[in-house]
Amino acid sequence: MKLKHGLFGNTLIATGTLIAALNAQADTLKIGIAGPVTGPVAQYGDMQKIGAMMAIDRINAAGGINGMTLEGVIYDDACDPKQAVAVANRIVNDDIRHVIGHLCSSSTEPASDIYEEEGVMMITAASTSPGITEKGYQLIFRTIGLDNLQGTLAAEYIQRNIKPQRLAVIHDKQQYGEGLATTVRDLLAESGTDTVMFEGVTPGDKDFSALIAKLKRNNVDFVYYGGYHPELGLILRQSREKGLDTRFMGPEGVVNSDLIAIAGKAMEGVLATAPKSFDQSPENMALVEAFKERDEDPSGPFVFPAYTAIQVMTEAMGATGKTDPYDLADYLRANRFNTTIGEIGFDKKGDLTEPTFEIYTLHTDGSKTPVSQ
Amino acid sequence: MTETSLYVLQQLINGLTIGSTYALIAIGYTMVYGIIGMINFAHGEVYMIGTYTAFITIIGLFTMGVSSLPVVLLLALMTAIIISSTYGYAIERVAYRPLRGGPRLIPLITAIGMSIFLQNYIRLAQGSRDLAMPALISGGIEFGDPDVFEVSLSWMQLIIWGVTLASMTALALFISRSRLGRACRACAQDLKMANLLGIDTNRIIALTFVIGAALAAIAGVMLGLYYGTINPYIGFMAGLKAFTAAVLGGIGSIPGAMLGGLILGITEAMTAAFFPSEYKDVVAFSLLVLILLFRPTGLLGKPEVEKV
Structure with a gap:
């Protein structure tokens, strides 16, 4: 027990040092990717990760955004609401202002409270529970349709x-x-x-x-x-x-x-x-090939919504020239986007205006x- | 005929079909109660085991290349009857016989335990997903005015009626004519006296379990083919409905179980016909409460004479 604690502490310190070192470089913008990396639904977390990482890599390859290079930082909530809250707090402490996630609705909901309060933008690519966007929050969005x-x-x-x-x-x-x-x-x-x-x-x-x-x-x-x-x-x-x-x-x-x-x-x-099935649509064929080259499976339901989340976030950054979540949120609500999941817009609540069904x-x-x- | 009467006829056909299978299962409850005065709550699971046996037999025969319909049906029915009867016998032997003579509550509790055991055993062995029975018999006849309302009577429904009628007649003949049947009746009247007169009552009790299980297996094969899917939980609801039918007709009475089954089936169909169909179980079980309130012995039951 004691040993475990010590190890964990060391990792934290190591991560902290790393983050401090990276913070020194002003031309890197970190984006949190929060979801289950471990646990029974880890494969869904993987879909979100490969989608978001692909988008980040492609944007970096094209020269980044506003002169900044994007960096995806993975956080593991194990689809556990308690751990999701801990992750959200860590993201805030790590000074990250943009998050893709979380995945399970039950994790996304408590985490979104923290993000909204701390001024962090969150776009979930997987949570379909209507409750998440019912609270009148400004910074919470999703790139997936609701069940109803x-x-x-x-x-x-x-x-x-x-x-x-x-x-x-x-x-x-x-x-x-x-x-x-x-x-x-x-x-x-x-x-x-x-x-x-x-x-x-x-x-x-x-x-x-x-x-x-x-x-x-x-x-x-x-x-x-x-x-x-x-x-x-x-x-x-x-x-x-x-x-x-x-x-x-x-x-x-x-x-x-x-x-x-x-x-x-x-x-x-x-x-x-x-x-x-976004991996079947002709416009995404080049992207599907790119996934296949990396030996990744693009057919999961959350891969393209996660890609789209990064896409709209960076498009808003490019258009406004800012990274402030509130400016970005205004831009997202006011405009329409041509994305890998089709042409989309966001309503006042932060939901997609057209169904992804x-x-x-x-x-x-x-x-x-x-x-x- | 008018539109309404044709519609009522259609629902009567549906109700009669389901009712006759309730009656088949109800026999098992009523016969056991008639002789040892206990409710065998594991009986529904015996029915469920019958459907699974039939399913496995049918799939097995198909993979072996046997495709003759009568052969497949007959073999499915036979194996289901044999396996279910074995279960019926084994349940009595293992779970009830050692407890006979004890307080009445004890076998009731073991029966519930047995039911839960069998349900979970099948779930573990066969998986909890719905299994689809192959559609062996399809089609049927349609009559009535196509412009008004067309009544459909499927071959499967006709087979269910036929098989039920045959099994019931066989049972009635067995009880009224055979030596063993006479022994059954003697045991139902007075178990201790029958024993004194030289009847092997343990054998007769085991026999009632076997007969009940065989009839439940027949119902299981029929319903499995009629509905199309089976899962390990179907025994619970079917058992509950059949038990209701047995109580409705007067528990302990064989004609009562037949009548109770038919009444319950028709009531359900008629409720679903004229009210939203989600109310059919509500009405079926309200009927049970009403009968128990106003006629506690059921429709054909005799008031229980206190045995000295």
Whole structure:
């Protein structure tokens, strides 16, 4: 125990010396990259790291920003809220004013309190919990969509492309599923499409014959399902067996290879909102190659959002000529950015103005094709 | 026929299907209660083991290249019955027989322990994810006016009715005609007296566990194929519903279990038909409370005579 303590102290001193030495060079701007390096979700932290580091290296290779060289400093919060607070305090003490992270919503939330108070800008590339940007903070941003944006996207798509005459919205009574289902129903009601049937099923239930008979009786021509794949899979399978051929749509929670195992042929053509695969978009091909050259995997969901976080931060620095977080925050809110995750803007809360989700048609062979909107 | 009556007919078909499987499982509760006056809470898990056995058999036969539908079905049914019956027998032998004669609460607690043990044992052995049964039997017949409402009756539903009817008839004949059946009835009337008259009551009790497990296995195979997925937790809810059915019909009474199962299934389907379907369990269990309040012995149960 004593030995451990001593070692830890030495590391701190060593890091401190290093930081002091680096601080002496005024032309280096340090950016904190905070997320899990250890622990069960370390691979997600790795996605954020490779994305952010790639952006930093490319900007440095192109001459840096405002004459400064960027330097990414990795901090490990192990996805533990307590450690996240400690990390946030260390970042403040290390005199770092710009942070990419944290990763887990439960860590990001307490850390963001410290950053806001101490005047540090934080952009998270992974935390999707709505609460993080609900506090009216100035310096907290994110480059990833919120879960409930899927509902908005689905409702818009249904309104514009499906135009159902008799829409049913089914959910599994859980926070995620019912939340999405309610969003879809309410948004569609506002735009004039009424839901003829809105009801919940019990998670874990296996018999949906009564529900299916009701869907048939109501002559439903489109179903939005808020929930996960086990129930949707069974509903699809049993619907097709009972001669109900209505098209279904679901959220990211149903996009899973188990849906195919459960529903088989019945899942062909199901629509679903899912996060965009940025490593598939043609504009990012050069970047994907660069990742591959480094032997890094660009397909993780947080790689490109992390890259984008650095991109927008440095773009704001370049345009304003400053590094002060408050100036940067104003610039981020006022402008639009052309990034690796598409053209984006930030709203007052610091969230993206457009969803990073896309609508896909799912196929029996496990592939998904984007739907033109 | 009008639209509403066709719709009610459809829901009746759905309710009858699920109800007949409840009835099959409920027999196990009611027979055991009828003879030793104990609730075998591990019975739902025996049903679950039946579905898993059928799943493994079907997948095994497919990989061996057997694709003849009747052969696959029959073998799945057979292995499920054999394995589940073995479990039923073993549970009685290991967990209940040594405790017989003790206070009533003790076997009830071991039963709950057994249920938790079996559930977790299957979860560890087979994983906790949903397994998808291959769709063996699809299609069916549709009737009614396509413009008004089309009633669909799938082959699987017809098979469930047929198999349930056959098993119930076999059981009724066995109980009323065979020597062992007569011994069962004697044990249900008075266990101690039957023993005095030379009936091997331990054997009869073991037999009721085996019969109950076999019927639960049949229900397991049918429902596994009908619904399409299985997981280690399905035994709990199915057991609870079947227990409700047994109490509804009058626990201890075999015709009562059949009737209770059908009533429960139809009630559920009708609730889901005319109210949001999330209320179907609420209504099903409220029905249980009401029956217990106004007719504590169930629909076909006889008031319990205090045994001296």
